[in-house]
Amino acid sequence: MMRWIRPRALQQQGMLSMNQRNIDYIGRYNDRRAYPLVDNKLKTKTLADTWDVPSPALLQVVKAQHEIHQFLDYVAALDGFAIKPAKGSGGKGILVIAGREGNDFIKPSGSRVSLIDIERHLSNILAGLYSLGGSPDVAIIEALVRADPLLSRYSHQGVPDIRVLVFKGYPVMAMLRLATAASDGKANLHQGAVGVGLNLANGHALNAVQFDQPIEQHPDTGLPLKDIHITQWAYLLTMASRCYEATGLGYMGVDLVVDAFQGPLLLELNARPGLAIQIANGEGLLPRLNAVEALPRPHLTPEARVAWAREQAAPSASGVLCSRPSTRRDGVPA
Amino acid sequence: MRQYSRTPFRIGIGLLILAGVSLATIRHLELGVPWWPGEQRPVWRVEARVDFQASGEPVSVRLNIPDQPPGFRILTEQATSPGYGFTLQEQQGERFAQWDIRQAEGPQTLFFKTRLLPEPQAAQDRESELPTASQVFLEEPSATAARALLTQAQAQSSGPASLARALIRQLTRATPDQNAQLLLDHAALAETLAQLLNHAGIPARLVDGLVLEDARRQQRLLPWLQIHDGNHWITFNPRTGEQGVPEQVLLWRQARGPVLEVVGGQDSQVRFSMLRQTLPATQVGQATATGSVMTALSLYQLPVEQQGMFRLLLLMPFGALVVCVLRILIGIRTAGTFMPVLIAVAFVQTSLLPGLAAFLSLITLGLLLRGYLSSLNLLLVSRISAMIVLVLFLTAALSLIGYHMGFSTGMTLTFFPMVILAWTIERMSILWDEEGPHEVFIQGGGSLLVAILAYLIMSAPLAEHLSFNFPELHLVVLGLILLLGQYTGYKLTELRRFAPMRRYST
Structure with missing residues (x-):
């Protein structure tokens, strides 16, 4: 009962x-x-x-497909960051990178993410996969929050x-x-x-x-x-x-x-x-x-x-x- | 902030539902469209064939056609006449089919077809002015014979109707007396009767009737006698004296004037053939061409092709209602709000089990292909576009396999909306990645459940019958949907979801 x-x-x-x-x-x-x-x-x-x-520092905004490569250069210098679709809902499409190991990025769970994965993720965000109604979106990159x-x-x-x-x-x-x-x-x-x-x-x-x-x-x-x-x-x-x-x-x-x-x-x-x-x-x-x-x-x-x-x-x-x-x-x- | 009174809204919904129900009731009563599908009604198909020899001049043919024949309702009228201009005309209470052509030579054949629904209570006389007996001038010795016959008949009768009966008796005896014989020598029986009655001051006329017998051809019109008793025209069979129009007799011509008039031709004649058909009552209702307002609102006015499309489209509101009920009252989660309705529409065409099997195999194969596509690192738009093409290939392949295995349902796979399928696959795939297979099964299963329920309702013969024959019933559906939009209570699934709150209840 x-x-x-x-x-x-x-x-x-x-x-x-x-x-x-x-x-x-x-x-x-x-x-x-x-x-x-x-x-x-x-x-x-x-x-x-x-x-x-106050909100987490905004590091960069990726607005177009061709900016992804610039971003990848930029991100090489970063240890931790979070990629979010600007119009995402329900936590969809958020990728948190907590650290680096060689060429790979490490998620908080410990699993590895390659540069190619990040590139694909960004292009998915731009195409609107995570946005409400599938409209084109931009990706924002925020500083990692240290809890x-x-x-x-x-x-x-x-x-x-x-x-x-x-x-x-x-x-x-x-x-x-x-x-x-x-x-x-x-x-x-x-x-x-x-x-x-x-x-x-x-x-x-x-x-x-x-x-x-x-x-x-x-x-x-x-x-x-x-x-x-x-x-x-x-x-x-x-x-x-x-x-x-x-x-x-x-x-x-x-x-x-x-x-x-x-x-x-x-x-x-x-x-x-x-x-x-x-x-x-x-x-x-x-x-x-x-x-x-x-x-x-x-x-x-x-x-x-x-x-x-x-x-x-x-x-x-x-x-x-x-x-x-x-x-x-x-x-x-x- | 924005808070409106809900009373006008509810009254509006009430009016909407009331309008839908009453319009449907009017349609039912006025056009005889039945509430239930599957009722059968006999219908007579009568074809008039006009033959004549054209003499190389402009030709104009006028055929008198039935106008509110007692005991029948005209469903359709149609003319076949190669090269002729055709019009339906109405003049002084008479209806004509008129054919015209600039020039014609040699034997000509024209057809006029009509479908009639036997209807006991149909069509009352609508005589605007009281008819009067026409003047009859008889020469001697006919006049004397007529007077003698009338005196004799009047002695045996009490009113116009019984006078007519008495006269018919006298004239149709096996051995008519001298007076009757004299009159019949000069004119045909029916004509004589009409003359006699008019002579006696009773309005009488001859009408042409057609005896309807199944699958008869080359039939002619027979004269019937009508007298006016001050209220109605009363019909008599001049050959038997039987009163009233027999069930199987169609009064083709009730007005004055000849049945057929041909200008520019000769040796004209009109012959009739007839056929008894059984039609679903709905088709009878649809074809009623009485020119009422409800007919103008009937979807049967559309060309057959569009009708087929509307037949399907008009089922969608039921699907939408099902989605509303299941999402608002029950709380079932679906992938895409109205995707299930579109799937259900496809099921209506493929029938349930083959459709379900095809749908599941399409989605499964699609998900496998999507797995490969995602490893190609494509842009979303081109990935979905590629998915659409692949879904098309899959559909074609499944159709072919089905065909070679002898399933005709393989062919109907094309009814699945390709773009919707491609998006469904994409969403399911994302859902799998992000929320795990559990959520995919919940939402996918929910969608299928909704689709199946919607299908069951949409494929019910009653639903199709009501939605197409009584489109105004969709006002009721609209009202219900609006009403559901106001429901602020708990969903059924919330009673389950919030069950842990039992711990905190006092």
Whole structure:
């Protein structure tokens, strides 16, 4: 009987469904004109710079087939970098190179990639293989993010990233995504990455799921996931919240990484964030979304919004979020 | 931000569905298009053959043709007449087929074909003005004989109809009396009857009827007698006195004037041949040429070739609806949103199992070839283009193999959309590389499941019948699709996906 759940039970927990997300949130709060800002990573980076949201350094942009050779010359001097299709979605087409060995490049997984493979990958990106609707694309080359060792020890290869769901500028839910062997070093939940729900008040772990199933320990590293907590939490949430002013998107996912040297960096924005964050948090989104919608007067600064959101999530607060006590908060020190 | 009231939208959908259903109902009632496929109806095919000798001058031929014959509905009318200009004309309630030619010489043959549907309740008289009895001038001694006969008949009758019956009885006796014999010497039986009745002040006329018997040729028109009782024309068989139009009699000419008029020719005659056919009721409905608004909206107006295409295209909305239901309500993942519908359309042409086998082998072979292509390090556009060519080769090869093995279905493989197949192969291949075989099987299987379900619905005879004969029903489909677009509840798969949430429920 664990395999199915009644719709009424889901409703009671305030679980947001895919259809409702599309109609009531994405359709209503996300202006289509803003989509190119988030669907194109190059534009996102420029925009983030304007709004003082740091992101990994942009090394180069490959726009045309003939530039690939120049790039290959240039890249010879680099140790680590990430190649991304500007219009890619769902982590498709991202190639991370962590180091070099002779003429070959080494992926974080340890597998080798030849120069020819990279050339082909770039030309695939340019032809639009990974872009939405197959339109021609450009490849951007970013500096490699060196993950904060505090976090990266939880992750099997790859850099853990933090997804913050921002609704009308308010952070409403957050989770940490850890790559696993099953996800091939990628941080996408549907590919098998571990999602760890984060307490919005303090950045401490709540629960963890893999393939939508609850887990206690990381499947590869064996470390207990309950101990995770994110440092610079308020700053990180403020960064996410600021993206609302930058894009105007009412309902979006902000993906951040914590770099060992530069601190939190913006990886990408997502105008159609997934629903798995609810399972990772063990809580439905609807009560929180409704609380934001019911605000009589929105807060004007990202800082004020973050403060409000953290207050709502704090165990001591008597907001709508705590109207239903749940087991998850008992196990977490505030 | 943008939040509209949903009430007008729902009313709109309600109207849409209502419009679709009521239009279909009107079509059903007015044109007799049946709701269910497979109903059969008898139809008479009548052919009039006009023969004459043209004398080298301009020729104009006028053939009186049926106009709302009682007991029948005209389905189609068609003329075959090499070299002649042909028009259908309507004048003072009469309908003519008219042939014209500048010059003709020698024996000429013209055909006029019509298909008629027996219909008991069809066609009532639509007489705009009450007919009056025509003046009849009889010379002596005919006048005296007529008066005597009428007096006799009137004594035995109570109204126009019984008078007609009485007169017919008198004139058709085995041994007619002197008066009757005198009149019959001067004119034919039916004509005499009409004269007598008009003389008595009852509007009467002669019409031409055709006795319909299966596979008869060289038939002639026979006169029938009609009298007007103030409300309707009542038909009598002048030979038997039987009242009403018998089921198998078609009144070819009900108006005045001759059946056939030939200018510029001689020795003209018209002969009829007929055939009884059984047609699916749908074809009967389609061919109804009554000129109603619904007929103008019927797809049967299109040339046959386009009809075949529309027959297929009109099934697509059902496929789209299936995709909507399966994706919105059930939550099945498919590779490409409407790829399954296109595959289902191909299945409709190939039938399911051969189509499925062909599709799977095409995709498998395509994936193998794609593996080789990807090692060639090609640009995406040329890789897909090469894939299209290869898919074409594969299709041709499979067709040939199928043909030599005696499967005729091999030939229908061409119905698979090549470009879609090439893209499907490319996507599947990428999916395999990026997400692993598991996701390929989930999405590929989901697509096939949707395609098969769509096929099952689209290939149902009822679906094809309804979609083509009642195109307005697609308004209902549209309404349902719009309605589904508003569904904010959980998908069936989400009930499974979110099952871990049971741990947190209070």
